[in-house]
Amino acid sequence: MTDVLLACTKLSKDYRDGDHQLRVLDNVEITINSGEMLAVVGTSGSGKSTLLHLLGGLDKPSAGTVHFQGKDILSWSANQLADWRNQQLGFVYQFHHLLPEFNALENVAMPLLIGGLSARQAEQKAAEILKLVGLSARALHLPSELSGGERQRVAIARALVTDPALVLADEPTGNLDDETAQGIYELMLSLNQRLGTAFLIVTHDQTLAARLHRSLRLQQGRLVAGESA
Numbered sequence: 001m002t003d004v005l006l007a008c009t010k011l012s013k014d015y016r017d018g019d020h021q022l023r024v025l026d027n028v029e030i031t032i033n034s035g036e037m038l039a040v041v042g043t044s045g046s047g048k049s050t051l052l053h054l055l056g057g058l059d060k061p062s063a064g065t066v067h068f069q070g071k072d073i074l075s076w077s078a079n080q081l082a083d084w085r086n087q088q089l090g091f092v093y094q095f096h097h098l099l100p101e102f103n104a105l106e107n108v109a110m111p112l113l114i115g116g117l118s119a120r121q122a123e124q125k126a127a128e129i130l131k132l133v134g135l136s137a138r139a140l141h142l143p144s145e146l147s148g149g150e151r152q153r154v155a156i157a158r159a160l161v162t163d164p165a166l167v168l169a170d171e172p173t174g175n176l177d178d179e180t181a182q183g184i185y186e187l188m189l190s191l192n193q194r195l196g197t198a199f200l201i202v203t204h205d206q207t208l209a210a211r212l213h214r215s216l217r218l219q220q221g222r223l224v225a226g227e228s229a
């Protein structure tokens with residue numbers, strides 16, 4: 001598929017540090033196609049999280065554009081952005097951010113409840129997605145009763161439960177051992193094949209990034225020559 005899902009042009013972000021202006025992102029241009037798995041690789045402080053925040057409409061750039069399916073997200077109100085995130089995007093972070101007092105099923109169902117679905121419909125859909133990530137048997141367990149890898153599987157299920165077009169993942173395996181991290185990448189690749197969901201994954205791990213369809217490198221806020229996997 002070649003239709004463009006998300007695109008940014010000349011994206012820059014500056015922070016003021018006393019008298020200093022700190023340029024954290026500098027004229028970044030990225031295009032993500034529907035169904036694509038794209039990695040952005042960079043060392044700590046290269047601007048990866050800042051980039052994801054801007055692409056997910058969680059922060060505004062100092063300059064540049066962000067378009068989702070051809071629409072200018074920077075012109076949207078806070079409510080429009082919130083609806084868009086709920087309906088079209090899924091987020092996965094380094095730390096799972098599951099709600100500790102709710103079990104896996106309830107955590108996965110949460111975005112659907114927020115989106116207005118009934119509890120019964122939400123739990124039915126959540127159970128389907130938990131099955132896809134191989135966690136049906138753990139559905140009624142609290143996050144504290146799950147391993148780190150299982151928690152990330154639940155977090156991925158929660159990101160996918162609304163059938164988003166795109167998942168933005170910020171170091172989704174940064175807190176896991178190598179073997180578990182590989183398993184999470186396998187899972188994301190198989191979900192991409194099965195559901196057609198696009199993924200943009202930022203990571204410092206080149207080996208994991210090389211498993212995806214394409215990878216780009218961010219260095220001190222600039223995209224440098226990218227590698228295709």
Ligand SMILES: Nc1ncnc2c1ncn2[C@@H]1O[C@H](COP(=O)(O)OP(=O)(O)OP(=O)(O)O)[C@@H](O)[C@H]1O
Pocket residue numbers: 015016022024042043044045046047048049050051204
């Ligand atoms: N709100 C802020 N105010 C000032 N500087 C910031 C702010 N947020 C981020 N920065 C700076 O921007 C730079 C990029 O940060 P960012 O978190 O995007 O990097 P990263 O590549 O995700 O790093 P890591 O892998 O360590 O999370 C860093 O130098 C950071 O200190």
